[in-house]
Amino acid sequence: GCSEEASGGGGGGGAEAGACAPEDVTLVGQVRNESNPYEAAWLDGGDAFAEQVGLTQDRLTYDGDSTRQQEQISQLLAGDTECLVMNILPNGDSDTPPIVEGAEEAGAYLVTQWNKPADLNVADYDQWLSHITYNGVESGKQIGDALAEAIGGSGGIVALQGILDTGAAKDRFAGLEESLAANPDVELLDDQTANFSRAEALEVTKTLLTKHGDDLKGIWAANDDMALGALEALEQAGRTDVAVVGIDAVPDALTAIEDGTMTATVSSDGPWQGGIGLAIGFCVATGELAAEDITDEDRAWFAEQFLITSDNVADFSSPQTDEADFECDNVFSRSQGAIS
Amino acid sequence: MTAQTQVNALEVNALEVRGLVKHYPGVKALDGVDLVVRQHEVLGLAGENGAGKSTLLKALVGLVRPDAGEIWVRGEKVRLRSVVEAADHGIGMVFQEQSLVPNLTAAENIVLGSEGPGVRRGIYRWDTMRKLAQAQLDKIGSHIDPLARTDTLTFAERQMVEIAKVLRIEERTSHPPVIILDEPTSVLESKEIETLFTQVRRLREFASVVFVSHRLDEVLDVCDRVSVLRGGQSVGEVPTAGAAPAELHRMMIGSTGSDDHYHGNLAERSDEPARPRLVVRGLSGATFRDVDLDVHAGEIVGIVGVHGSGREDVCRALFGAEPTLAGEVTLDGDKLDLSGTRAACAAGIGYVPAERKIEGMVGPMSVADNMTLTKQKSRCSGPLVVPQKQATLVDKWIERLSIRTPHRGTAIQRLSGGNQQKVVLARWLVAGDIRLLLLDHPTRGLDIGARSEVYSLMRELANSGVAAVLLADSLEEAIGMSDRIIVMSDGRATREVACPAGGKPTPLDLVKEMV
Amino acid sequence: MSLGDAGPPIALVVIFAVFSLLSDDFRTLGNVQNIMDAAAVLAVVTCGISFVLMMGSIDLSAPGVMGASAIAVSLLVANNRNDNAYGLLGVLVALLLGSALGCLSGLALVSLKVPSFMTTLGVSAVGLGLATLMFAGVQPNIRDDMLDSWAVQRFLGLAYLTWIAVACVLVGWLIQRYSRLGRYAFAIGGAEEVLALSGVKVAPYKVAVFTLAGTFYGLAGVMVTSQLSAGLVQAGKGYDFAAITAAVVGGTLLTGGRGGILHSAVGVLLVTVLTNGLVQVGVSPYWQGGVQGLIVVAAVAAAVLPQRRRNQVTK
Amino acid sequence: MTTPVLATPAADQAPVSGGPTVGQRLTSFMPVIALVALLAALTFADPDFLTQRSLTAAVRTSAPLAVLAAGATLVVLCGGIDLSIAALCSLSTVLFAMWLPDLGGLTTLVVIGAAGLIGMVQGIGHVVLRIPSFIMTLGGMSIFAAVALVISDAGPIRIVDRDATKWLTLYVGGIVPMSFVVAVIVVAAISLVLKLTPLESFVRATGYSESAARLAGTPVDLVKVAAFTISGACAGLAAVMLVSRNFSGSPTMADNLLLPAVAAIVVGGTAITGGHGSLWRSLAGALVVTLLRVGLPIVGVSSAWEQILYGAIIVAAVALTLDRSKVLIIK
């Protein structure tokens, strides 16, 4: 056959950085679905930023389906990509490289969050402006320590893992293992996956409660949804002596911490994440920020996160986006340093 | 009903059909049919396969929407759009294909669609329902348990359930009903047929009956009058008193046919082969035990027996379609592999199953594809199908067996039952390499013409050296066609009766052996 | 009940016995209660789907219907999103929403003549869409004491929800055995064309069966909401295939006309015992799904083998 | 009065055409008509959608789905169903990624072969143990998922050497994606083999009436096993396509393609009960489903409405494409 190099994919080369008028910029935010509060809040944050600059955000969701995400991206990149800014939540680590390559080829501005293969270097690409994530090992360890403290430094706990093949689930569990090493009297009785799902966590926890009975003093969950499912299981079993920790700081978890039924969670600021990715892209697209000026530390970085316990929960109860966070000279202000 | 019609009630025809027309793609199934059913008579309906009998009758119960023509019920012109409407007018039918729900009880089937007091506000009252059904079964003297699941009943028992079911129309309408029986006897045995006829005669007291059968002697026996259809047209009617089957037959096909459709046996075979082609020794299966059977090349061996004698299963076992427990079978001296139908086909065995609709044919596929399904090599060159080769071959057989089909590409389910059967038979003949043919009721539902054609075909095959095992439709057929008859009862081959051209046994001789 | 029907109950007993031998924790009374509680939602979904399978149709709409009813009920009873507090009435409305969606599957099947595989897949998507619309980005949490108590309060050691499931199985069995709807559903699976020949209009019964199934799914959505104290769009995730598996493992044929509610109930217990047992004996979470699949296949094979005939049709 | 066509012997029958009538021809084009209608609707909603680049992307996107659906169509034609295709495809992406360093250019063939073999095992299980295909492949689905999870250590495996899959990312004539060309070739090749050999009769007879087919001596079991084998092999090929697109293998990569693939088959108008249908129909169905998956969000339909529309449109599409004269009872 008379095959030749790719052409259908995109305009090639990409727009000259900074050439776009602000009103020509297309803002796209893509998350898994709008049916969970965290991601819905993310998209709302994107909307808030878009409004701030007089634009609207195209909201895309792919229902946690990797193939569908790729399909949407490649369709998106087959359209007009000259001033396209994408703030993407890749479904898993392995979904990031094709998105990055697609954007690079089509010349769209890309910011990714959460998932990225460790050996994929953002600085190797021109259009992939930044990758933002939270330090999963750190958060796993923080709540692990909080849990250890809540059960008085010794006793049995169980872990509810997230979707097993995601980096977030692995990092967070690695953090738990670090915490366990530091708290030798805490014993991990069991680890099961509940796939980040509240309903699955409920079932698994019920089973674990009957299996371990009174030996069980604490439940470490890799996200708040599972923690909330575990709380329901405890309520149904009539157990009030089990401490529960999670990650994400979804509103229900904060309420539970206020009520004292849950011990701790770690913040991840959805609305800010939804806005910041678009902001970085927008700033570069309009020339207010030159891509070359972004330091290597700011190409892939950990965002600031906080351990939330009953002591400080009041400060986090209603997350709002702050316009100042999205100013072009402020976009990297929450960095806790480069991803090592 | 007004007083006026009351007076005329007796003179008015129970049912009258005028100029009924029904087209199907490529076929004019009904072409201006007229039919009169009087009150309190049993009207026979005769005609070749595909003459339009079933279509006409289905139009009478609202299942076929005619293109033109009128239907009058008791002097009133009606339009029948559904079975329910027909039933409201007092018309009910026993269908040619069995139409019971297999996983329901007999009782439910009997009252299905007109449960009456058996269901109140959507709730079943099992006891009432059982009584209702029992009442119907009592009418025909059947001893079936009304609460037995239908699929646990035998074929004949199911037929009785169907008749019990249609008799419910008596309870449903205040008018004298018209009850249509489309080939009710083709799967019944003589005793059951007698019961049925007693019922039909009883029905005549208060109802009209339309009766279809390809067994003309039956028709003449039970009917008062016979109406004959040919090619979708009415060709006349005859009172049965004094009529002979031959006369009817002539009307059906438009020329005089031979009454002797069994063609007699082959005259003395000169060189009887030393060894039988098929040798079965001690064959046992779930429903039969220790069956021995020899069939020579060129011989037709009939197996007779009542339901449950296991003869069908023996046939299926020989074809590898039923597991065996013990026994040895050789074909032309080679041990036969009974593990599956593929092996049987490869060894040159053919099988024509009784349940044509389910097991014999692939309904939506064309006549041509059905005919060449087994002997693919007859239409192939190497691994490739050669459409021209197939067309020529299939057209040859369509003509040879006078299969009535608009085209070789027509779906076989659009053909009449008899023609379907011919296609199924032809399937084994197209390659010309068959050694043993197992025929399970090969003429079930066929008209006389088609029967004779099938008979002569069987004969021709035998003469060319094919061995055949025949499970006949009737004892007469078994006797007429077979060279030898094996009697089976309770899963064992109990007796062998010679059946040479000159010295045929009588049916009575065989019946004695069967029970 | 014929001998062929004995397979699944025997498999249930055998699997239960094996897990009891392997794990001390498994054979405790608490765990048996736990298994019963865990089976509740699946049992209700399977009740619904059994009627559809009996007809020889299939139903993939459970995720959508459950999601819609879960969100609907959580917005209708006392909750954190609005001032509604309709209590039982709210539950009823959620059930009706389930019925309506089920009815939609049935109507599309009989009027557009589209196979149920597709209509129910479509309705599932529609249900999820409706649920997402109602969800509107903020998690609805219920504050209704009655609904909350269903998951927590116990009677004779079992949660109220479990008793609701038991009641559903009973009602389902009565419908199947004593109502025209149930018997006709069974008959449609046996020989649909014959019903038409007998003058029965099957279309309304088909619609009614899908409506009934939708109602069961609606109830299941409410039950999940009660368990989680929150309305989740994903409340029914995975229940479609889980319920079909349970029904089939229990001896219901996908071709219709065989099986029923009691079969399905056994199937549900079998599947739940398996899920629970694999956790209890400590099978790695990576392997659990695979081992479960293997055992389901083996169980069906064991149940099918004794009945196998030559020339039997297996689809 | 006219002579009734069938009353006379076959010899002097009026010639009746056995070929398809206009109506029948139209129904066989329905999947394409549905496709065009959908494209028109999307273009109406967003005129920018109808560009060559956009269509190229959609066609490229559809390739793995089309291949998956084409393979499973064979199983559906035989009257069964294969629910394991997506999980097997995921497993195959993992196998591909794991074997690539050792096998290099051969990996593609080896993976397709292995997937075919796995499909064959399922087929054998189905015919020998008489387990309904629904259950057999549902079990297969969870087993493959577990194996994929375990051998990949529950994570994606990146592909460093992209040369082995580069050919799939090329464009024929600069426009037509190679992966789609491959999909078309697969569909054409299988269809041709079916059409030119007795296999088509075998497959249809098996699907329409398994018992009649068996009693006619048709190799029902072999045909079924072959269908499962090809279905598996197609899952392997789809996996290679996904890997070429994603530069990695992952144990859950294709899991969500199961229902879209079955939807593609049904939307194409193939009867889920078996016998009637074709691979070409599934190809058109895959394009329809792909357009729905990517088109609706791209033209700006919100997430909730997208699902509602998706549900409504696939039902409508099947209402359009299914040839009801071939499928008497709709279950």
Ligand SMILES: Nc1ncnc2c1ncn2[C@@H]1O[C@H](COP(=O)(O)OP(=O)(O)OP(=O)(O)O)[C@@H](O)[C@H]1O
């Ligand atoms: N639904 C249909 N579609 C097409 N052709 C049909 C259909 N029903 C009947 N026919 C054709 O109409 C003709 C009359 O068929 P019909 O069933 O009425 O014959 P019949 O007299 O009952 O024959 P038999 O004695 O074989 O039962 C046949 O040629 C048949 O092929």
Ligand SMILES: Nc1ncnc2c1ncn2[C@@H]1O[C@H](COP(=O)(O)OP(=O)(O)OP(=O)(O)O)[C@@H](O)[C@H]1O
């Ligand atoms: N609604 C229908 N759709 C398609 N085909 C039909 C329909 N009704 C009847 N037929 C076909 O028309 C043909 C004629 O019907 P039928 O079986 O009654 O034939 P018959 O002539 O009575 O049979 P026999 O040869 O047994 O006497 C049959 O092959 C049947 O399958």
Ligand SMILES: [Mg+2]
């Ligand atoms: Mg007839």
Ligand SMILES: [Mg+2]
């Ligand atoms: Mg609660």
